Amino acid sequence: MSKNKIKYVCSSCGYESLKWLGKCPSCESWNTFSEELVEERKTSLKKNYDETKINKLDTKFIESEKRILTSIQEFDRVLGGGIMPGSIVLIGGDPGIGKSTLVMQAASKISEPVLYVTGEESFNQINLRAKRLNVNNENISIITETDLDIIISAIEKTKPKVVIVDSIQTTYKSDFDNAPGTITQIRECTVELMQLAKKSHCAIIIIGHVTKEGMIAGPKVLEHIVDTVLQFEGERSYSYRILRAQKNRFGSTNEIGIFEMHDNGLQEVLNPSEIFLSEREKQTTGSVVTASIEGTRPILLEVQALVTPSSYGNPQRVATGFDYRRLSILLAVLEKRANLRLSVHNVFLNIAGGIRIDEPAVDLAICSSIASNFLDKHTKSDTVVIGEIGLGGEVRSVNHIEKRIQEAAKLGFKKIIIPSNNLKSIKTKNSIEIIPVDNLHSALSKIFE
Structure with a gap:
């Protein structure tokens, strides 16, 4: 005999409360609590452990099962070299960003049997999408x-190597009275799929939706259950999509994959630096090229800045693709150490191409672009700027300096400005001219000379 009780769950982060709250204390989201039924079982069965299931740690263990490759280099690299058998992968992202397209194209490249479970589309709709994507795989x-x-039951009978569930929000377990898409249904369905994946050694890929309003339970609730969490993101106004690994038990979380959306599906961007710089205007102020490390590879990006006089009391600070708080710090350093009076000016910053940069190695490029537009001085179009800025105006060293230099030389740049402390870590000769700098003042003089 079971008794039902009511609880309120935040659809954004999964926080539970006995009463309805307007603002979630955990994630601070508004109007995200939904009412759910919870079963209380009065009796429970005690189980004894099975001694045959206890094994000792074997440091000489050799991986017997090979990873399942999709032949999509960007996808396989983010996963750590392919799909691990017996793992459960969660792909999250906004509706319409291209998650179903990505997994359909990945499934078409797998030579092993694949079971595609869909609760959002009919059989005819799946076939039409497969035809548009040129998918022709009898497996x-x-x-x-x-x-x-x-x-x-279908998985146990067909015994596929890869299972795709599109999406977890539409899947439900009939044992619970909660509607599909609620926290309880999503969590319980994912737990059962995880147990099935470990037992049958088939890889399961789950697609999860995240809405801007937070009305549907998102992947945050499932992060501790699954083995790998991939975030598929991108701006609607751009054709580029970025696949990030937020959690990966079988690979690095620093890797990203870049795709471009076309009419016939997603295409890999194998040389993102060339694409991000293809529309760069060389004869304009406020434009500086920098080298950022995304995962294990360097990417050259264009930093754009626009500085205008403020007509109001509080000047605007707008950053696209860069941390707003970091921008405020760099503006304070520019005003204090470089004598640039930016406190009465609006500053608009943009990372071209719709990509987001979080590493401090682009600080010097940010400061250079702002100073270039403020002073109305052109920067050299054949120069790449790299360096972290400290509060004292010093230029600090960055990691993977050789990879950044090689990428700049490969794309035809003639000069690169780097921190002086990075000179000792350069062991290979390069065709590009290396200009070391110690502080912000000397760096700006080298850039504008």
């Missing part, structure tokens, strides 16, 4: 079902 089987028990 893909499709089932249009949302009942988890039927899905698990």
Whole structure:
């Protein structure tokens, strides 16, 4: 005999409360609490452990199962070299960003049997999308079902190597009275799929939606359950999409994959530096090229800045693709150490191409672009700027300096400005001229000379 009780769960982060709250104390989101039913079981069965399931640690263990490759280099690299058998992968992102397109194209490249479970599209709609994406793989089987028990039964009978569930928000377990898409249904369905993946050694890819309003439970609730969490993101106004690994038990979380959306699906961007700089205007102020490390590879990006007089009491500070708080610090350093009176000017900063940069190695490029537009001085179009800025105006060293230099030389740049302390870590000869700088003042003089 079970008794139902009501609890309120935040659809953004999964925080639980006995009463409805307007603002979530955990994630500070407004109007995200939804009412859910919870079953309380009065009796529980005690189970004894099985001694045969206890194994000792074996440091000489050799991986017997090979990773499943999709032949999409960007996708495989973010996963750590391919899909690990027996793992469960969660791909999250905004609706319409291209998650279903990505997994369909990945499934078309897999030589092993694939079961595609869809609860959002009909069989005819799946076929039309596969035709548009030029998918022709007889190893893909499709089932249009949302009942988890039927899905698990289909997996056990067909025994595929890869299972794709699109999406977890539409999947439900009939044992619970909660509607599909609620926190309880999503969590319980994911736990059962995880247990099935470990037992059958098949890889399961789950697609999860995140809405801007937070009305549907997002991947944050499932991060501790799954093995890998991939975030597929991008701006609607741009054709580029970025795949990031936020959690990966079988690989690095520093890798990213870059794709470009076309009419016939997603295409890999194998040389993102060339694409991000293809539309750069060389004869304009406020434009500086920098080298950022994303994962294990360097990417050259254009930093754009616009400084205008402020007509109001509080000047605007707008940053696209860069941390706003970091921008405020750099503006204070420019005003104090470089004598640039920016406190009465609006500052607009943009990282071209729709990509976001979080590493401090682009600080010097940010300061250079702002100073260039403020002083109305052109920067040299054949120069790349790298360096972290300290509060004292010093230029600090950065990591992976050789990779950044080689990428700049490969794309035809003639000069590169780097921190002086990085000179000792350069061991290979390069065709590009290396200009070391110690502080912000000397760096700006080298850039504008």
